[in-house]
Each structure stands twice: as structure tokens, then as C-alpha cells.
Amino acid sequence: MKQVWDDGELAENWNLKADEEILFKGKSAHAQLGIALQLKHYQAYGRFPKKTSDFALQIIRHVSDQLGIVSEGISSYDWEARSARRHRQEILKFLDIRRITARDRQQLITWLCNDVFSEGTEPNEAFDQACSYLLDRKLQCPSTKELDRLIRSAHNRFLQSVHRDISARLSGATREAIEVSLADPDVPIGFNGLKADPGRVSLDNILRTCSQLRFIRSLRLSTATFGGVSAKFLKRLKQMASNDTAWDMKQRPIERRHSLCSIHYCFRGREITDGLIDLLLETIHKIDASAQRKVMKELMADFQKVYGKERLLFEIADAALTDPDGAVCDVVFPVANPEVLSNLVKEYKSSGPGYKKKVHTVLRASYGNHYRKMLPAILDVLEFRSNNAAHRPLLDALDWIKRMRADNRRFIQLDEGLPVDGVVPKKWHEVIIDHDATNGPRINRINYEICALQTLRERIRCKEIWVVGADRYRNPDEDLPGDFEDRRPDYYGLLDQPMDAGEFIARVKKDMDRTLFELNAGMPRNKKVSLRTNHKNRICLSPLEPQPEAQGIAPIKAELAKRWPMTGLLDVLKEADLRIGFSDLFQTSGNREILDRETIQRRLLLCLYAMGTNAGLKRISAGPHGVSYKELLHIRRRFIGKDALRNAIGQIANAVFAVRNPEIWGEGTTSCASDSKKFGAWDQNLMTEWHIRYGGRGVMIYWHVEKKSTCIYSQLKRCSSSEVASMIEGVLKHCTDMDVDRQYVDSHGQSEVAFAFCHMLGFDLLPRLKAISRQKLYLPDPGKRQNYGNLEPILTRPIDWRLIEQQYDEIVKFAAAMKLGTADPEAILRRFTRSNVQHPTYKALTELGKAIKTIFLARYLGSEELRREIHEGLNVVENWNSANSFIFFGKGGEVATNRLEEQELSVLSLHLLQICLVYVNTLMMQRVLADPSWSRTLTTEDRRAITPLIYGHINPYGIFDLDMSKRLDLDFKVLT
Structure with missing residues (x-):
């Protein structure tokens, strides 16, 4: 049950009705409260509660106030006593609930198969739906054990029917190919080989990936093979197959084996296609960059x-x-x-031209002597398409190269119809086109192929060219809502934007005019900002003055270390789980759980600790807890996945929000800051890159942290990838109760397109701009320059509102796609980069972004409080980053794997472990500050600086012993 309810929800679900008073006549006060809580719980959930802690304190107080009795009286109500059982029977009779029969059980199983599991619902998620189904039909809910058995039985029946139907649709050749891949699993097209990531850029990896893709294409699998099974359920079956070894898969019944393998290979086909495209793009970039470095090195020596x-x-x-x-x-x-x-x-x-020719000569030698072997293989397995006729010449060029692979001519005459415009950039014409005295202008074939590949890379990166069978590089039209024209009002309502473009523009204009007027009027009194008229850096902004240091934080930290000296980090993880129960979210990817839940919980915590600290399963298995490496590995493979980790993190974050004392931490916040941190990582993969600023190979983790150090979302990303997409994704996809309406970022997390999309999505983007001195303010209208005389040095041209008006529908469509999650923000933003500057929607987005950025800059320059707020928010993220190395101490803090999935799991486990630390520290600090002698000492500066992200009293190392019976003394009183 959720812990935070608003007044409307309490009234709707927990208000007592007049006709229900008959149940309370002649009952004692604590019995009345117990009956009322059981009644409303059954009406809401279709089953009875088991203990007082099943209710949020808000609910107990709300119901007790209606009865006119004190809420503490519930502590004397015995939920297992004979009187409580009699009360439950009276409630069932009052609600006219009858006992469930054998026929009702069969109907429940049929309903679960047809209406619940077919939608992708997992067995543990179906429990509440089954209770609601029984309540609607006025059937008494059986015991938890019996209902679980019925749900498992229905799920097994559904699974068998799905596997039987999918297997029957497979051809004999497909079944035979599946058996071949299982017979020799470690070859590239074997079961294990197909699980492998593409690896780093190399010709061998490209050719190997092409062979894998050819094998999967030969299976002729499609969505029709799976007969309308929901995508969510197919994804779960794919995860089940991914967790199997080849030996495990061969032990399964033949129908289930063929079904799981076909699902796994179909999904892997999309992933391998994306991986091959990544390899292609990185290879083209590598060839070009290496040639430029080599030529520049030679020239610099002279x-x-x-x-x-x-x-x-x-x-x-x-x-x-x-x-x-x-x-x-x-x-x-x-x-x-x-x-x-x-x-x-x-x-x-x-x-100049000489340099270009020399670079192209080196590039041509590298491509022609080595990398050219990849082109026929890639064109055989990848089918390139475009929705824009302007890119037809490039597609024709690729078709020509594929069709004429057997032609060994070195030179192609221009009059043979080979496409040049749209394939060969004009700046390369003099390098590529050779003027032969005898036969006229001609093109060197290898040079032409190089230009075609370079142009292809640019077009794929901005999604003007897409690939059949890919996922991230799929048809960009699939990223957008397909029913936008039919449901335009709904999508505009989703974003809370007016349907009329004129009204939208009028709002933005009004905000621009108001903020510019306020900044202009306040400039004579603004001592912190000055504008220069004859300098490149025209905005001169005084640094923020340091705030008084908080003197009361150090004694509180010392008190924590005194009361809980060297608390084990593993104990922190265990305590958080015993209070929150997040380990229940980790369910097996198999058909059933054989181990008891306590054993699973114990091993889960050890695995999460091993992954979150980067110590590894082998190190943790050496502890005195008696759990072997193979047992931990089984839990890691079967129970720990990205979705479960994200759900657990969301549950812990919500628990932090619920447990906070507003007198200490202040009221709930809607502000969040985001930033990235570099981690070292192995480099035999496509995720790891050399960081141009920090140096060294590694990956980036992008954190979203609210103002009191609770991280609500994390992402693993490349060092060169856009932080703008990560920022938007975190705001939209975090699975916590927090509503973000203010997002702090540094310079790398903002852009004009980002300002536009953040405005459309309903939250303020508040960056700390490194290049603030060179910023310009745009005008709302051409004739208003004279209205802002004090801002003349930094004023520039008016906004082109005509572009925004023309593309308003398209802007809303892309923003709605982000909001609904039909496409990742990265997939959307990839279309709006400088390489696609001619895109009309991109032009409109940049104009809208300039307008919104102007509004922000006017507020930023006019308000020192806003500048300080942004600075403080980003300092919280820096503090979060500083704790990463303390927790993620194993293997030198390096992500020691080349598998993308394992990298992501390591990052999420670190996030989970660190947010557990925040949760337990919150309880510890509230325990200390509950003493009036401590709380009275807190000054305003102390309350501003107090944070639960401290670790001086925490020991992450030592003997890894997990004692489930030992608890931390936090005076946490459980109502029973």
C-alpha cells in the first residue's frame, strides 16, 4: 500500500458511509477501528489486511477521526484473534460476499489466461487484479497461498499454449537451424555466440556480426510468428532465454525450446542490427579521424x-x-x-586543398587495403531506406555499389549515370573527380565509395536514412504517435498546451516582454551585472559571495559516528530492505521459484552488494555466510534485471520522501539537478570511449538528484553522447512520486532545442552557463528594441515567430512522443542536430528555444537568488558524485566488463546501494535530531547545509557477513 495519500484519495477510498454504521453497534472503540479498517481495505483491494503496518498512518488517522476515537487504539486490536475473524465474517455477510466454488476457480483461471497474462502481466502482478476480479463478482478471496497457486496454474497453462502455438508456426528449416545453434553454442552463430555484444571497432567484428545477422535473417522470423502475443510478454520470454545457458536450453521440452529460441533470436536480430550500424558508423569515423591525425602529425613536424x-x-x-x-x-x-x-x-x-588531398590519400589507402572488405557484407545484410526524396541519390549510389560489386574497373565515367550530387560533397569535387584527357571526367571508384559511406554516416546519425529491422535506427515515423491527427486534442491536453499556435506564441511573447522589461528596469540597481559595449565578452557577472559556513553539521556527524560506529554498508542495504521490502520486486525469470523467499532475499542482498561495490560475486562468496559463488551467480542470472533494479530504486526513493520529517528537511521539493561522472571501463566494446576533457577511456553515468540528495534516476551513456537527451529522459522516466518542474544542469546539459522541448514538456530548464559572458537576448518583436535601452549591448535580432507557427503541430507531435515514451529522447533529438540544419522542424525548435532561453537569461541576470539556487542544486550532484568512489571501490572503481548489460546492472546496483545509504542516514539523523537538545542547536545555515549523503560512520569493507536477525538501533516502532 502506498504511504502518501492526498485528501481527495482519502475521501474517495476511506470515507465511511451511513449504512456501514450497523457493523459498529455495540463494539468497543478499538474493535470499531479494526472493523472499519478491514471493511474499507476489503472494499478497496478485495482482501483483508493482516496487520496494522499494512495501513499508512494517514489512513488510520483519517478513519479514526470519522469514528471519533484516538488512532492509537488500533495497537490493542489483535488481527489474528477469534474476535477479528468474527468481524471478517460479519463484513463478508454485510457485503454479500459468497464463498468461491470449483467452477468459480476455473472461470478465474480462464480469465487470467485470456485477459491478464495475454497483456504481459507477470504472476506477482496478477494478485491484485485477481482480488479485484473476485470482489466485482462478490466472491470471497481465498487464502494467499491458494490464490497464488491458482495464479501460477493459470500462468503455466498460458505459457504452454503460447509455446505450443509459436512452435507450430516455425518451419522445419527454422527448427533445424535452432538445433544447430544449440549443438555448437560458442561459434558466432551459436546460442552463446549470438548473445555476445559486437565488440570494439574492427573489420573482424564487422564481418562476424554480419554473419550473425545473416543467420538470424535465414530463420525468417517476424511478428506474425508470435501470433499477437503482447510485446511486454515477449520481452519477458526473451529475458528468460537470455538468462539460460545452452545446456539449460537443451534441457527444456522441445516446443518450449524452439519457442524461446525463436523469440530470443528475433529480438537479438534487432539488437545485432543496431550493433552492426554502430560498428559501421564508428569505423567510418575512425578511418577519417586516423587519416587526419596522421597527416596533421606529419605536417606539424615540418x-x-x-x-x-x-x-x-x-x-x-x-x-x-x-x-x-x-x-x-x-x-x-x-x-x-x-x-x-x-x-x-x-x-x-x-x-587548404592540398591538405584535403593528402588526408584523402591516406584515408583511401586505409580503406582500400583493409576496410573495403566490409562493404559487400554490410550491403548484403542491411537495407537502407529514407522517407525523404532528397536522399534518393545516396540510396541509388548504395544500390549501384551493391549491384556492381563484380565490376573491377578502377574508374567510372560520369556519363554512366553515377549519382554525384547528394553523395559527394561539393568541397570534395576537386579531390574526387579526375579529368582524363581522353575519356573526360571520371571518378575513382574507391574514392566514391568513401564519400558514399561518409555521407551515409551523416544521414543515419540524424535519422534521415533508416535501416529495416533495426530498433534504434528504425523508421523515424515509428517514433511518433500514429494516431496524432485523430487525437490532436488529447495530445495537446497531455502537454497542457493550446491547440491554436497564435495563442501559444502570444503566451511566449508576453513572457519574453515581461522578463526583458523587468531586467531592463532593474539594470541600474543591479550591482552584480554589468554590460560592455566594446568587448567580445559583453556580460560581466560578479561571482556569488560565499554563504556562512554551517557550524552545527560537524557535531551531528560526530554523534552519528558515536552512536553507530563503523556501520557496515552491507548492514545498511539489509536494513533498508527489511524496512521497505524492495527485494520482493526481484522475481525469477523462470517459471517458478524453488528456493524459499528468505534464502532468495539473503542471496539477493549479497549479489546487489557485490555488484554495487564492484567487489564482484567471487569476493563476496568468500565470506562466512555460507553462500557459494555458483549460488550467487544463479541469483544474479535469474533474478536481477534492469527493470527490477529501477523499480526497487523508485520504491526506495519514495520511502525516503515518505519518511522525511518536514521540520528537519523542509517541505517536499520539485527541483532536481543532473550531471554526469566519468568511470573507467574496459574498452573492447562500443560503449567505452576516450573522454576528451577528463582523459582516459571510460563511460559516463548521468545522475538526477533532488535537492536533499535523493537520486531519482541514473543512466549509462557514452562519453561523447548528448547530455540533453539524458536530462530529458531522467525527468520523464524516473519511477518515483516526485514531480519535477525545475531542472538544474551545467552547460553540457542545455541547448536551444533542449529549452524548446523542456518548455513543451512542462518544466523549467535552469542551466549554469559557462559561456554566460557571450550570451545574447532575442527580441519578441522588431519594433521593441528601444524599450530595452539598458540591454542594448546584448540585444540581437527578433524571433522568427512565423517558423514556430508553421511547425507548431510537428513540435507538439515530437514532444508528445517523448512524453508517452513511444521513442527515447535520444532518438528524437538525433534528428535535430547541426548536421540536419535544414530540417524545418529543427529551425522552428531553435527559434522557440531562443525565445525560452531569452526568458531564462533575463531571469538569471536579474535574480541573484536564482543564480544561487542553480549553483546549490548542482553542488548536490557534485556531492553525490563524490560518494560514488567510496561505494564503488572494487577493481579500482573501473567498470570491469565489456558486456553492455552487465555495465548497466553495475551502475544501477551502485545507485541502489547509495540511495539505501541516503535512506538509512535520513533515519539516523532524524533519530539524533529528535532530541530537543540537538534540534535547538540547528541554525538557519545548518538547516540549509544538512544532507543525508554522509559516510564517515560507514565501513564498506571487511568481512561480508549478513545476519538477518540483527537490526540497527533506530527506535523504529512497528505497529502490530
Whole structure:
């Protein structure tokens, strides 16, 4: 049961009705409260509660107030006593609930198969639905054990029918190919080989991935093979197959084996297609970048870079004009000696046409001698398409290359109809097109292939070209709501935006005019901001003055260390689970659980600790708890998945919000800050990259942390990937009760497109801009420049509202796709990059983003409080980042795996472990501050600086012993 209810929900679900008073006549006060709680619980959930802790304190107080009795009286109500059982029978009679019969049980099983499990619902999720089904039909809910048995029976029946139907649709050739892959599982097309990630960029990995994709395509699997089974259920079956070894899979009944393998291979086909495209794009980039580095290294060895070229050229020109008849050695050399002039000539050659030709020569040698072998294999297994006719020449070029692979000619005449425009950039024409004296203009075939691949990379990255059978690189139209035209009012209502573009623009204009007017009026009194008229950096912003240091935090930390000295981090994880029960969210990917739940819980916590600290399962298995490495590995494979970890993190975050004392932490916040942190990682994979700022190979983890150090979302990302997409994804996809309406980011988490989408999605983007001194303010209308005289140095052109009006529908469509989750923000934002600057919606988004950014800048420059608020919010993320290395201490803090799935699980386990620390520290600090002698000492600065993310009293190392009977002394009184 959820712990936080608003007044409307309490009234709807927990208000007593007049006709229900008959149940309370002649009963004692505590009996009345017990009957009332059982009655309303049964009416809400279709089953009776088992103990007082099943109710939120809000509910107990709400019901007791209606009865006119004190809520503490419930503590004397015995839920298992004979009187409580009699009360339950009276409630059933009052509600006219009858006992369930054998026929009713069969009807329940049939309903579960046809209406519940067919939608992808898991057995543990079906319990509440089954209770509601019985309540609607006025049937008494059986015992928990019996209802679980009925649900499991229905699920097994449904599974058998699904596997039987899918297996029957497979051809004999497909079944035979599946058996071949299981017979030799470690070859590239074997069961284990197909699970492997593509690996790092290399020709061998490209050819291996192509062979895997050819094998999967030969199985001829499609959505029709699975006969309308829900995507959610198919995803669960795919996870079940992924967790199996080849030996496990071969032990399954033949129908189930063929069904699971076909589902697994169908999903893997999409993943392998995406991986192959990633390999292709990275290979094209690698060839080009390597050629440029090699040429630049050679050129830099021959000359020194010339600085101050404009001044030098001016002095040369001035000297030449002063003495036009003089000798060069007398006029020019005194200004610039021959060595400087030589370096100047070489530097020009290093960036002009000569440089381009040299780069292309090196690139051509690398591609022609090695990487060219990949092209036929890639064109055989990937089918490129576009929804834009402007890119037809590129598709024709790829078709020509595929069709003419047997033609060994080195040169192709231009008059043979080979597409040039749209394939070969104009800047490369003089390098690519060769003018033969005999046969006229011609193109070197290898050069042409290189240009086609480079253009293909640009178009795929902005999704102008898409690939059949891919997932991330699929048809971009599939990312958008298909019924937008039919349900336009619903989508506009989802975003809370007006359907009329004029009304929307009028709102934004009004906000721009108001904020610019307020900033203009306040500039004469704004001592922290000054504007320069004759400087490149026109905004001069004074640094924030340091706030008074909080003196009362150190004694509180010392008290924590005194009361709970060297508390084990494993004990923190255990305590959080015993209070919250998040381990119940980790269910087996198999058909049933053989181990008892206590054993599973114990091993789960050890696995999560091993992964969250990066110590590893083998290290943890060496502890005195008696759990072996193989037993932990079984739990890791069968129970721990990304979805379960995210749900657990959300449950812990909600528990933190529920347990907080507002007198200490303040009222609930709707502000969140996000930033990334680099972690070292193995590099035989496509996720790991060299970080251009921090140096070293690694990955980035992008955190979303609210103002009191509770992280609500985390993502694993590449070092070069957009932080804007990660920022939006975290706001939209976090699975907590928090509503984010203010998002703090640094410079890398913002862009003009980001401002536009954040406005459409209903939250404020508040960045701390590194380049604040070079920012400009846009005008709402051309004739209003004179209204903002104090801002003249930083004013620029008016917003082009016509573009926004023309593309308003498209902007709403893309924003709605993000909101509904039909596509990831990264997939949407990939279409709106500088490489796709001609996209009309991109132009409109940048104009809208400029308007919203202007509103933000006007507020930012005019309010020191806002600047301090953003700075404080981002400091919280930095504090969160500082704790990462304390917890993720194993293997030098490096993500020691090349498998993407394991990298993601490590990150999520770290997140879970760290948020458990925040939860337990919250309870510890509230325990200390419950003493008036401590709470009275807190100053305003102390309350501002207090944070639950401290770890001086925590020991993450040592002997890993898990004693489930030992609890931390937090004075947590459980109502029973």
C-alpha cells in the first residue's frame, strides 16, 4: 500500500458511509477501528489486511477521526484473534460476499489466461487484479497461498499454449537451424555466440556480426510468428532465454525450446542490427579521424604554428605600401623573416586543398587495403531506406555499389549515370573527380565509395536514412504517435498546451516582454551585472559571495559516528530492505521459484552488494555466510534485471520522501539537478570511449538528484553522447512520486532545442552557463528594441515567430512522443542536430528555444537568488558524485566488463546501494535530531547545509557477513 495519500484519495477510498454504521453497534472503540479498517481495505483491494503496518498512518488517522476515537487504539486490536475473524465474517455477510466454488476457480483461471497474462502481466502482478476480479463478482478471496497457486496454474497453462502455438508456426528449416545453434553454442552463430555484444571497432567484428545477422535473417522470423502475443510478454520470454545457458536450453521440452529460441533470436536480430550500424558508423569515423591525425602529425613536424597572423599580414601589407619599389629582403623580411613566412605558407597548405588531398590519400589507402572488405557484407545484410526524396541519390549510389560489386574497373565515367550530387560533397569535387584527357571526367571508384559511406554516416546519425529491422535506427515515423491527427486534442491536453499556435506564441511573447522589461528596469540597481559595449565578452557577472559556513553539521556527524560506529554498508542495504521490502520486486525469470523467499532475499542482498561495490560475486562468496559463488551467480542470472533494479530504486526513493520529517528537511521539493561522472571501463566494446576533457577511456553515468540528495534516476551513456537527451529522459522516466518542474544542469546539459522541448514538456530548464559572458537576448518583436535601452549591448535580432507557427503541430507531435515514451529522447533529438540544419522542424525548435532561453537569461541576470539556487542544486550532484568512489571501490572503481548489460546492472546496483545509504542516514539523523537538545542547536545555515549523503560512520569493507536477525538501533516502532 502506498504511504502518501492526498485528501481527495482519502475521501474517495476511506470515507465511511451511513449504512456501514450497523457493523459498529455495540463494539468497543478499538474493535470499531479494526472493523472499519478491514471493511474499507476489503472494499478497496478485495482482501483483508493482516496487520496494522499494512495501513499508512494517514489512513488510520483519517478513519479514526470519522469514528471519533484516538488512532492509537488500533495497537490493542489483535488481527489474528477469534474476535477479528468474527468481524471478517460479519463484513463478508454485510457485503454479500459468497464463498468461491470449483467452477468459480476455473472461470478465474480462464480469465487470467485470456485477459491478464495475454497483456504481459507477470504472476506477482496478477494478485491484485485477481482480488479485484473476485470482489466485482462478490466472491470471497481465498487464502494467499491458494490464490497464488491458482495464479501460477493459470500462468503455466498460458505459457504452454503460447509455446505450443509459436512452435507450430516455425518451419522445419527454422527448427533445424535452432538445433544447430544449440549443438555448437560458442561459434558466432551459436546460442552463446549470438548473445555476445559486437565488440570494439574492427573489420573482424564487422564481418562476424554480419554473419550473425545473416543467420538470424535465414530463420525468417517476424511478428506474425508470435501470433499477437503482447510485446511486454515477449520481452519477458526473451529475458528468460537470455538468462539460460545452452545446456539449460537443451534441457527444456522441445516446443518450449524452439519457442524461446525463436523469440530470443528475433529480438537479438534487432539488437545485432543496431550493433552492426554502430560498428559501421564508428569505423567510418575512425578511418577519417586516423587519416587526419596522421597527416596533421606529419605536417606539424615540418613547421611551427604562426600566431598573430592578422597582425603580421597587416604589417607586411603596410610595409609593402610604404615602399612599393623596395626589394623583398629590405621591405618584408624585417617585418617577417623567411622562416616565419615559410611556416605561414606551410600552415595554409595544411588546411587548404592540398591538405584535403593528402588526408584523402591516406584515408583511401586505409580503406582500400583493409576496410573495403566490409562493404559487400554490410550491403548484403542491411537495407537502407529514407522517407525523404532528397536522399534518393545516396540510396541509388548504395544500390549501384551493391549491384556492381563484380565490376573491377578502377574508374567510372560520369556519363554512366553515377549519382554525384547528394553523395559527394561539393568541397570534395576537386579531390574526387579526375579529368582524363581522353575519356573526360571520371571518378575513382574507391574514392566514391568513401564519400558514399561518409555521407551515409551523416544521414543515419540524424535519422534521415533508416535501416529495416533495426530498433534504434528504425523508421523515424515509428517514433511518433500514429494516431496524432485523430487525437490532436488529447495530445495537446497531455502537454497542457493550446491547440491554436497564435495563442501559444502570444503566451511566449508576453513572457519574453515581461522578463526583458523587468531586467531592463532593474539594470541600474543591479550591482552584480554589468554590460560592455566594446568587448567580445559583453556580460560581466560578479561571482556569488560565499554563504556562512554551517557550524552545527560537524557535531551531528560526530554523534552519528558515536552512536553507530563503523556501520557496515552491507548492514545498511539489509536494513533498508527489511524496512521497505524492495527485494520482493526481484522475481525469477523462470517459471517458478524453488528456493524459499528468505534464502532468495539473503542471496539477493549479497549479489546487489557485490555488484554495487564492484567487489564482484567471487569476493563476496568468500565470506562466512555460507553462500557459494555458483549460488550467487544463479541469483544474479535469474533474478536481477534492469527493470527490477529501477523499480526497487523508485520504491526506495519514495520511502525516503515518505519518511522525511518536514521540520528537519523542509517541505517536499520539485527541483532536481543532473550531471554526469566519468568511470573507467574496459574498452573492447562500443560503449567505452576516450573522454576528451577528463582523459582516459571510460563511460559516463548521468545522475538526477533532488535537492536533499535523493537520486531519482541514473543512466549509462557514452562519453561523447548528448547530455540533453539524458536530462530529458531522467525527468520523464524516473519511477518515483516526485514531480519535477525545475531542472538544474551545467552547460553540457542545455541547448536551444533542449529549452524548446523542456518548455513543451512542462518544466523549467535552469542551466549554469559557462559561456554566460557571450550570451545574447532575442527580441519578441522588431519594433521593441528601444524599450530595452539598458540591454542594448546584448540585444540581437527578433524571433522568427512565423517558423514556430508553421511547425507548431510537428513540435507538439515530437514532444508528445517523448512524453508517452513511444521513442527515447535520444532518438528524437538525433534528428535535430547541426548536421540536419535544414530540417524545418529543427529551425522552428531553435527559434522557440531562443525565445525560452531569452526568458531564462533575463531571469538569471536579474535574480541573484536564482543564480544561487542553480549553483546549490548542482553542488548536490557534485556531492553525490563524490560518494560514488567510496561505494564503488572494487577493481579500482573501473567498470570491469565489456558486456553492455552487465555495465548497466553495475551502475544501477551502485545507485541502489547509495540511495539505501541516503535512506538509512535520513533515519539516523532524524533519530539524533529528535532530541530537543540537538534540534535547538540547528541554525538557519545548518538547516540549509544538512544532507543525508554522509559516510564517515560507514565501513564498506571487511568481512561480508549478513545476519538477518540483527537490526540497527533506530527506535523504529512497528505497529502490530
